[in-house]
Amino acid sequence: MKRMAAIVRVVELRKSFGPLEVLRGITFDVREGSVLTIIGASGSGKSTLLRCLNYLEQPTSGEVYLDGKPIGFRIEADGRRAPDTAANISRMRAELGMVFQQFNLWPHMTVLENVIEAPIRVKRLARKEAVDLGRRFLSKVNLLDKENEYPARLSGGQQQRVAIARALAMQPKVMLFDEATSALDPELTGEVLEVMRALAKEGTTMLVVTHEMGFAREVSDRAIFLHNGQIEEDGPPARVFSAPTSERCRQFLSKVLH
């Protein structure tokens, strides 16, 4: 069922924070229905890359396209680039689901309220419709029985699964996972990886930043290794994880794997 179209296209992406150049010309495509894993040492710019994709960070230069449409800028009639309106940027963001390392659930809302907030406010669904939708995604992450709990009453693994349901409820074209299991106790990572594995199987397009190398190798169609703000290694997971050509990637993997 996997089609060949590039649903995400990143071209010469650069991002600096003041004098610090974090991303230094990143280019890649992600095919619809495929899983791309991004690995790299802490501070190598993985989060910044994901955050530039949905414009939580404004790229310094370069382009990001989602399904052929540029994110964050428009091409004017005369061919010049102009910044996009806030409303359009919000609309584009809604098409990319994001799961954060720290879950970032809204603590003053119940599990179900967390999940239906954006469908109601952003997509303007009727409440009843949103509730049906929300329950569907909560059952997908096996948390239907917790819909009336507040996040504080849930374990980290449960919170992260709610966060995944919240992102899915917007029915985005692409899911971004930024170290979704790094804040979890080891015994809780399994339940989250399980959900992510199921999504990958269903053909969800996913960009996954992770240190779970076994998982990455199993689910991804392609892996890239970031170093110094550039793609240092890029290829099918079997090759990137087992026989990387870059010395730095080899060093990084041996550190993470042992």
Added chain:
Amino acid sequence: MLDNFNHLVLPNINLLLRGLSVTAYVCFFAFLLAIALGSVACLVRLYVPFIRVVAIGYIEFCRATPIFVQLLWVNYVWPELFGFPKTVVGAGIIALALQSSGYLAETFRSGIEGLSKGQRDAGLAVGMTNLQIMRRIVMPQVVLVMAPSIVNQMTVVIKSSTLVSVIAIPDLMYEALKLVNTWFEPIEILTSTALMYIVAIFLISILAKRVSDHFRSKFGLAGLV
């Protein structure tokens, strides 16, 4: 002493209670106004760069001016300058509100700034607008987290309100002083008055503590700040 209490305080209890109700009225509206002014000052300070200095000036002015001076200033100078307030009660409410709004603005600001960036990011990532995020995610949490400080500010308003008698608002303190000046028996009258203030403030604090403990366990608010 008990005897004195019986024939000094009890026969005049209605007078004191009437004063107390004026105190409650003035404090209630002063506090509502303070919350409104404080919210505006805080939002301008944080999000409206070109008049930010005005908000900072306002906040600092309110916090730096003694309540006694503000009462006299609003009561005697404002009518000349701005044509209002028209009543002493209005002046008392505004003066109390001004001072508290400065403190509340700073309380709200620390609440907003203390909220983790991730809370907002999560809203942005699902396509919410800044306004929606402010209304649905930031504000409710600021109110919950800051509830104890907000209530504390309310008790400050009640304490400051004991000075409004200087502009002849017939509040509890005013009635008490009037009785003292009539009977020259300050001990019983002032003690009863103090007790009324203590009970009022105590009840408010207890209620606030109950409510905020409830929030804390329900929403895990400790993790918010």
